[in-house]
Amino acid sequence: MRxxxxxxxxxDALGERATGWEFAWLDGRLGEASWSYPDLxxxxxxxxxxxxDLDTGNGELLAELAPLPPHTVAxxxxxxxxxxxxxxxxxxxxxxxxxxxxxxxxFDVVLSxxxxxxxxxxxxxxxxxxxxxxxxVGSDDLAGLNTALGAPPAYPRRWNADVAxxxxxAAGLEVTDVREERPAVAFRDVGSVVRQxxxxxxxxxxxxxxxxxxxxxxxxxxxxxxxxLTVTTHRFLVQAVRG
Numbered sequence: 001m002r003x004x005x006x007x008x009x010x011x012d013a014l015g016e017r018a019t020g021w022e023f024a025w026l027d028g029r030l031g032e033a034s035w036s037y038p039d040l041x042x043x044x045x046x047x048x049x050x051x052x053d054l055d056t057g058n059g060e061l062l063a064e065l066a067p068l069p070p071h072t073v074a075x076x077x078x079x080x081x082x083x084x085x086x087x088x089x090x091x092x093x094x095x096x097x098x099x100x101x102x103x104x105x106x107f108d109v110v111l112s113x114x115x116x117x118x119x120x121x122x123x124x125x126x127x128x129x130x131x132x133x134x135x136x137v138g139s140d141d142l143a144g145l146n147t148a149l150g151a152p153p154a155y156p157r158r159w160n161a162d163v164a165x166x167x168x169x170a171a172g173l174e175v176t177d178v179r180e181e182r183p184a185v186a187f188r189d190v191g192s193v194v195r196q197x198x199x200x201x202x203x204x205x206x207x208x209x210x211x212x213x214x215x216x217x218x219x220x221x222x223x224x225x226x227x228x229l230t231v232t233t234h235r236f237l238v239q240a241v242r243g
Contacts, residue, residue, distance in 0.1 A: 032183060033135070033179070033181045033183060033235040033237070034179075034181060035179060035237055037061075037113055037133075037135045037237065038061065038064060038065065040133060040237075040239075041061075041065055041111055041113075041133055042065055044109050044131055044133055045065060045068070045069060045109065048069045048108045048109050049069050049070060049071060049108055050069055050070070050071040050072070050106060050107045050108045050109070050127075051068060051069045051071070051072045051073070051107060051108065051109045051110075051111065052072075052073050052074075052075070052101070052106070052107040052109070052110045052111070052125060053072070053073070053074045053075065053110075053111045053112075054075050054100075054110065054111065054112040054115045054116055054117075054118075055075060055076060055077075055078075055112060055113075055114070055115025055116055056074035056075065056076045056081075056085050056089075056096065056115075057076065057081050057085065057114075057115075058081050058084040058085050058088060059074060059076075059084070059085035059086075059088040059089040059094075059096070060088065061113060062074055062089060062092075062094065063088055063089065063092065066092055068092055068094065069108070069109075071106075071107075072092070072093075072094045073094065073095055073097060073101060073107075074089060074094055074095070074096045074097070075096070075097050075098070075099070075100060075101075076096055076097075076098065077098045077099065082096060082098060100118070100121050100125070101125060103125070104124050104125070105124075105125075105126070105127045105128065106125055106127065107125050107126055107127060107130060108126075108127055108129075108130045108131070109130060109131050109132075109133065110122050110125060110126055110130070110131075110132045110133075111132075111133055111134070112132070112133075112134040112135075112136075113134070113135045114135065114136065114137050115134075117134055117136060117164055117167070117168075117238075119167045119168045119170065119171035119173065120171045122168075122171070122173070123171045123172050123173055123242055126173075126242040127242070128242055128243065129241065129242065129243075130241065130242050131239065131240070131241050131242075132168070132173065132238070132239065132240045132241070132242075133237075133238075133239050134164075134237070134238050134239075135235060135236070135237045136159070136164060136235070136236050136237075136238070137159075137233075137234065137235065138155075138159055138160045138161075138180070138182075138234030138235065138236055139153075139154075139155035139157065139158050139159040139160065139234065140155075140160070140182065140232070140234040141154065141155070141203075141233050141234040141235075142154070142185070142203055142231055142232075142233060142234075143231070143232075143234075144229075144230075144231030144232065145187070145193070145196075145197075145203065145204075145229070145231050146203065146204060148215075148219055148222070148229060148231075149204060149212055149215040149216070149219065150215050151204040151206075151207070151212070151215075152204075152205075152206075154202060154203045154204065154205075160180065160234075160236060161178050161179075161180040161236040161238065164236065164238050165178060165238060168238065168240050172242070172243075173240040173241065173242055174240060174241050174242075174243055175238060175239070175240045176239050176240060176241055177237070177238070177239035178236070178237070178238055178239075179236060179237040180235070180236035180237075181235055181236070182232040182233060182234050182235075183232065183233050183235070184230055184231070184232050184233075185230070185231060185232070185233055186228040186229070186230045187223065187228060187229045187230075187231075188223065188227065188228045189223065190216055190219060190220040190223065193216070193219065193229075194209055194216065
């Protein structure tokens with residue numbers, strides 16, 4: 001079989017790119033942490049007057065949390081997502097900025113799901129008594145996939161709950177909750193691997209199917225022999241308050 005022939009005809013793998021963070025094709029494929037980030041965020045917003053959502057993506061989570069506080073601001077700097085987020089959040093009256101707000105003591109709650117965690121800025125933007133809730137992707141995320149393809153690590157710097165807590169505490173925040181898990185995820189066909197790497201380009205930064213054709217063929221053979229390739233994701237959750 002010619003190199004790459006195993007996956008080159010997969011419509012699932014080589015169809016249109018996702019819009020914003022619309023990755024419905026991943027439903028049921030990626031392992032999830034035991035906590036529910038939307039439920040934790042929703043509980044924080046019940047008596048909140050002001051909210052900042054960092055790296056809101058396409059705004060889908062923020063829309064899911066509605067009704068939103070009267071003063072809600074979202075930040076999204078990735079061009080691929082910004083226009084999508086603005087369209088989605090316009091009915092809620094939520095502005096989508098491309099940079100962090102420049103003020104101080106402005107928000108009761110700061111959310112960041114799979115986004116930046118700039119501790120000094122979070123301290124600056126939170127009001128005294130305000131709360132940060134963040135779910136992060138750790139540096140071990142899907143590392144087994146990079147190993148299977150012979151690709152460089154996705155995250156050259158260590159990023160886990162301990163590192164994040166140290167950064168937040170150094171900025172003056174008090175950490176009140178920390179959770180960290182590595183749920184398993186199974187890839188049962190090469191097409192799903194190709195689409196995963198194409199739509200989430202930071203995992204293997206030089207990825208294209210031609211460059212990794214031989215590695216994908218080897219991975220396809222492994223999956224046919226063993227039924228799946230199982231690797232682990234890496235998620236951690238941190239909650240902190242400004243005293």
